[in-house]
Every structure is written in structure tokens, then in C-alpha cells.
Amino acid sequence: MLGKLIKHQTKSVYRILLLVHAAVLLLAVIGSVFTFFVDAENFAASVLTGMIGIMYILTLMFAFFSTQYVMVSRFYKSMYTDEGYLTHTLPVKTWQHLLSNTIVYFAAIVLDIVILTLSILILARPSGILDLGADLMPAMRMASAALGISVPVLILCIFGIIIISLLYIIGMFYMSLSVGSLFPSHKIMASVIVYVILYIAMQTVGLITIAVAPWTHAMVNADPNNVLQMTSGIIQFVKGLLGFDIILMGGGTIIYFAVTHFIMSRKLNLQ
Amino acid sequence: MTAIVTCKNLTKRYSKKEALSGVNLTLESGRIIGLLGPNGSGKTTLLKLINDLLVPTSGELQILGMNPGAETKAIVSYLPERSYLGDWMHVKDALRFFQDFYEDFDYNRAVNMLKTLNISPQDKIKSMSKGTKEKLQLILVMSRRARLYCLDEPIAGVDPAARDYILSTIINNYDEQATILISTHLIADVENILDDVIFIQNGKIRLHQDVDEIRESQNTSIDHLFREVFKC
Numbered sequence: 001m002l003g004k005l006i007k008h009q010t011k012s013v014y015r016i017l018l019l020v021h022a023a024v025l026l027l028a029v030i031g032s033v034f035t036f037f038v039d040a041e042n043f044a045a046s047v048l049t050g051m052i053g054i055m056y057i058l059t060l061m062f063a064f065f066s067t068q069y070v071m072v073s074r075f076y077k078s079m080y081t082d083e084g085y086l087t088h089t090l091p092v093k094t095w096q097h098l099l100s101n102t103i104v105y106f107a108a109i110v111l112d113i114v115i116l117t118l119s120i121l122i123l124a125r126p127s128g129i130l131d132l133g134a135d136l137m138p139a140m141r142m143a144s145a146a147l148g149i150s151v152p153v154l155i156l157c158i159f160g161i162i163i164i165s166l167l168y169i170i171g172m173f174y175m176s177l178s179v180g181s182l183f184p185s186h187k188i189m190a191s192v193i194v195y196v197i198l199y200i201a202m203q204t205v206g207l208i209t210i211a212v213a214p215w216t217h218a219m220v221n222a223d224p225n226n227v228l229q230m231t232s233g234i235i236q237f238v239k240g241l242l243g244f245d246i247i248l249m250g251g252g253t254i255i256y257f258a259v260t261h262f263i264m265s266r267k268l269n270l271q
Numbered sequence: 272m273t274a275i276v277t278c279k280n281l282t283k284r285y286s287k288k289e290a291l292s293g294v295n296l297t298l299e300s301g302r303i304i305g306l307l308g309p310n311g312s313g314k315t316t317l318l319k320l321i322n323d324l325l326v327p328t329s330g331e332l333q334i335l336g337m338n339p340g341a342e343t344k345a346i347v348s349y350l351p352e353r354s355y356l357g358d359w360m361h362v363k364d365a366l367r368f369f370q371d372f373y374e375d376f377d378y379n380r381a382v383n384m385l386k387t388l389n390i391s392p393q394d395k396i397k398s399m400s401k402g403t404k405e406k407l408q409l410i411l412v413m414s415r416r417a418r419l420y421c422l423d424e425p426i427a428g429v430d431p432a433a434r435d436y437i438l439s440t441i442i443n444n445y446d447e448q449a450t451i452l453i454s455t456h457l458i459a460d461v462e463n464i465l466d467d468v469i470f471i472q473n474g475k476i477r478l479h480q481d482v483d484e485i486r487e488s489q490n491t492s493i494d495h496l497f498r499e500v501f502k503c
Contacts, residue, residue, distance in 0.1 A: 001372070004371045004372060007371070008368055008371070011364065012357060012359050012360075077357070078357070082351075082353040082354060082355050083355055083356075083357055084355075085324070085349070085351040085353055085355040086355040086356065086357075088322075088323070088324055089322050089323070089324070089344055089347075089349045090344060090372050091341045091342070091344040091345035091372065091373070092341055092344075092372070093340075093341050266326050267326075268324060268325070268326075269285075269325065270319075270324060
């Protein structure tokens with residue numbers, strides 16, 4: 001059943017997502033070809049290159065926003081509007097609905113990242129890619145040495161943090177929409193308000209924790225003239241901050257999905 | 272006869288309003304049952320509870336001895352009052368959707384019924400009229416070989432010719448082992464196909480009886496009895 005849900009949800013969104021992301025790649029190709037053939041000293045060519053660059057950035061931003069809008073609105077329409085009568089009467093458990101929506105949303109964001117990376121690689125061309133590679137590996141080795149972990153473990157940690165962050169964002173949207181659906185009217189406005197409140201609350205918790213955390217004090221109290229102490233303080237701060245972020249986002253994600261599941265299974269009231 | 276739906280002291284409360292109040296009801300299989308009542312009487316609430324779209328405040332509701340959930344949804348076919356197909360769908364997407372999720376969906380039956388209405392699988396649902404969408408939804412629902420069909424106001428808001436089509440679709444695709452529960456306030460149009468009627472008002476059952484028994488004992492039509500019982 002999970003596979004079928006993912007299949008049909010993908011069917012409902014793939015056309016628009018493919019369209020906007022294809023536009024990003026197309027502009028990257030145009031930009032890359034244009035800069036390859038055009039004389040950089042030519043003023044008119046420079047202006048045109050700049051315009052293509054601006055269009056690329058705008059299209060990229062539009063693609064990112066489109067992904068969020070399409071996925072969030074698809075979830076809302078299929079769960080909490082008239083389409084919900086079809087969705088919630090399928091012989092499927094609530095957690096399967098939630099998981100399939102999350103998987104499709106996650107895949108859409110991964111598509112964003114892949115398209116962004118591809119478009120940068122297209123614009124940078126082979127020489128640019130080699131330069132990037134030459135800078136990246138030493139930076140990774142330095143970071144892993146400072147944190148006391150190997151490069152593969154560092155890469156795993158980075159991926160882990162990205163995954164948790166994405167699930168956190170998705171969970172926050174779902175919970176906001178679910179709580180908003182409980183209101184008798186102005187449900188979408190209620191969802192937006194819930195989202196804003198959640199965002200501010202989590203940011204506040206984060207800032208207060210950082211302010212009082214021992215790892216912050218280690219950095220703040222380090223002697224700026226003592227390089228070793230300063231470096232150690234910064235490393236402690238980064239480690240502490242990362243650890244705290246993982247716990248906060250991990251815990252937040254669990255809560256968001258648990259609340260969403262509860263509302264979908266016990267408090268659903270389609271109009 | 273097997274009981275397909277049993278309700279014991281079923282109550283559903285929305286903040287201050289009690290939409291269903293201590294309902295005790297048993298629906299037998301193989302019957303066409305009219306769930307009749309004025310607006311706001313609790314008909315849709317009962318149908319939603321059967322289809323696990325609402326959770327009871329108290330009491331019990333079971334379908335073939337099971338609580339509403341994924342298992343009961345596999346044997347209950349529901350036609351809500353609303354248009355529930357996604358605007359992004361073509362008719363073929365809706366057919367594929369039902370075929371994928373419901374093992375009892377008869378794809379060929381659905382396609383044949385669509386042909387008689389000149390609805391092409393390539394048609395976009397967004398471009399359909401309200402009446403055509405309702406007919407499409409009815410075809411999808413009645414193309415399932417379910418144990419229980421719940422039809423919420425299937426003939427409200429459509430023209431008389433469409434009403435006749437909808438009622439004939441219901442009768443012609445009716446499996447004698449199955450139960451059909453039709454909620455409506457247009458009694459005159461449906462009473463000839465009903466085996467049983469349930470009168471519901473203010474969340475309480477006023478009457479649950481065989482249609483022939485009512486006609487013989489009361490010497491009146493169901494429509495006339497409804498008007499008497501629910502006189503304003």
C-alpha cells in the first residue's frame with residue numbers, strides 16, 4: 001500500500017516539479033554556453049551575462065519555493081479538504097499516509113538539491129569543478145581533525161544533519177497544517193500563525209540554550225591571545241552546537257509527526 | 272441474516288452540540304436502507320463514523336464485528352456529498368487509483384458504465400460539470416463489490432433525469448449480499464427502491480422499520496409518513 005500511495009502522490013506533483021527544475025537546468029546550460037563563447041571584455045556581452053545570471057538565480061529561487069508550495073499544498077488538499085474524503089477512506093493506516101507524504105516531500109527537496117548542484121556544475125564547467133574539488137578535500141580534512149573524527153564519519157554526520165533538518169522542516173509544516181485544520185474557520189491562516197509561533201518558539205529555545213550553554217562559555221571565556229585556548233573553545237562550541245541542534249531538531253521532528261498523526265487519526269473533521 | 276453494522280449507545284459530540292445521541296442500531300446485510308431525516312439530523316455524522324472519518328465520543332460502532340479502520344475500509348464503499356477527486360486527475364487516473372487500492376474494484380464494469388455516459392478516460396476531471404463529476408464518483412463507488420455501500424445524498428443537486436440514472440445505477444449494480452445505506456431527504460425519489468427506512472432527528476433514531484410493514488400498517492407512503500413525523 002505504501003508503494004501505491006507514493007506512486008499516486010508522485011503522479012500528482014511530478015509535472016510541475018519537472019517543469020520548474022528543467023527551467024533551472026536550461027538556464028544553467030544557456031549561461032554556460034554563453035560565457036564559453038562570449039568575449040568577457042565586451043560590455044554588451046557582460047550585461048547580457050549578468051541578465052542571464054539574474055534570471056538563473058530568480059528561476060532557482062522560484063523552483064525552491066515552488067517545491068515547498070506544491071508539496072505543502074498537496075498534503076493539505078489531500079488530507080484536510082474535500083479530497084480528504086477519498087484519502088481517508090482508503091484501506092490504509094494513518095501512519096502510511098504520513099510516511100508516504102513525507103517520502104515524496106523529501107524526494108522533492110532532494111531533487112532541488114540535485115538540480116542546484118547540477119546547475120552549478122554546468123555553470124562552473126570542468127575547470128571549475130576541479131578547482132572546487134581541490135579546495136574541498138583539505139577543508140574536510142581540517143574540519144575532521146579539529147572535531148576528532150575521520151572524514152567518512154564527518155561526511156556521515158553532515159548527511160545525518162541534513163536529513164534530520166529536512167524532516168524537521170517537513171514535520172513543522174505538517175503539524176502546523178494539522179493544528180490549523182482543527183479551527184472552525186480560517187484554517188489556512190490558523191496554520192500560518194501556528195507555524196510562525198512554532199518557529200519563534202524553537203528559535204527562542206535555541207538562543208536561550210546557546211546563551212547559557214557551557215560550550216558557549218568555553219568559547220566566550222577563552223583568552224583571545226591564547227591561540228590554542230581560542231581554537232579549543234571554538235571546537236567545543238561547534239561540537240556543542242551541533243549536538244544540541246541534532247537533539248532539538250530530532251526531538252522536534254518526533255513531536256511534530258506524533259501530533260500530526262494524532263490529529264489525523266483522532267481529530268479529523270472534514271467539512 | 273448477518274448484521275453488517277452494529278451501533279451501541281453511539282454518541283458523537285462536537286464541542287457543545289450532540290450530533291448523535293445514544294444511537295442503538297443494527298443494519299442487516301442484503302438490504303437497501305434509507306437513512307432519512309431533515310438537515311442537521313445526524314445522517315452524515317453516522318456515515319462518517321462508519322467510514323472512520325470521525326471518532327465516536329462514546330459508545331461502540333462495528334462493521335462485521337470490526338472497529339472502523341483500514342480493514343473495514345476495504346469492504347465499505349463510500350460516496351460522500353462532496354466532490355472528492357483531485358483536479359489534477361484524468362478519469363483514467365481515478366480508475367487506476369481505485370484499481371490500485373481496492374481489490375474489489377471491477378475495472379471493466381466502471382469503463383463500460385463510463386462509455387454509456389460518453390465519459391472518456393482521457394477527460395480531465397477539472398473540466399467536468401458538477402453533475403458529470405457526481406456520476407463519475409458514483410460509477411467508481413458502485414464498481415466496487417463491497418459489503419456495504421454508504422451513499423450520502425447521492426441525488427441531491429442533480430436534475431431529475433440524472434436522478435433516475437443514479438438510482439438505476441444503484442439498483443443494477445447492487446449485489447444481493449451487500450447492504451446499501453442511502454442518506455437523503457428526497458424520499459419520494461428513493462422510496463421505491465428501499466427495503467428498510469431509518470428516521471433520524473436531532474441525533475436520535477425515531478424509527479427503524481421495513482418499508483412494506485410501514486405501508487401496510489400505516490397505509491401511507493414513506494414520503495407522507497416522513498412529512499408527518501418531521502412536521503415543522
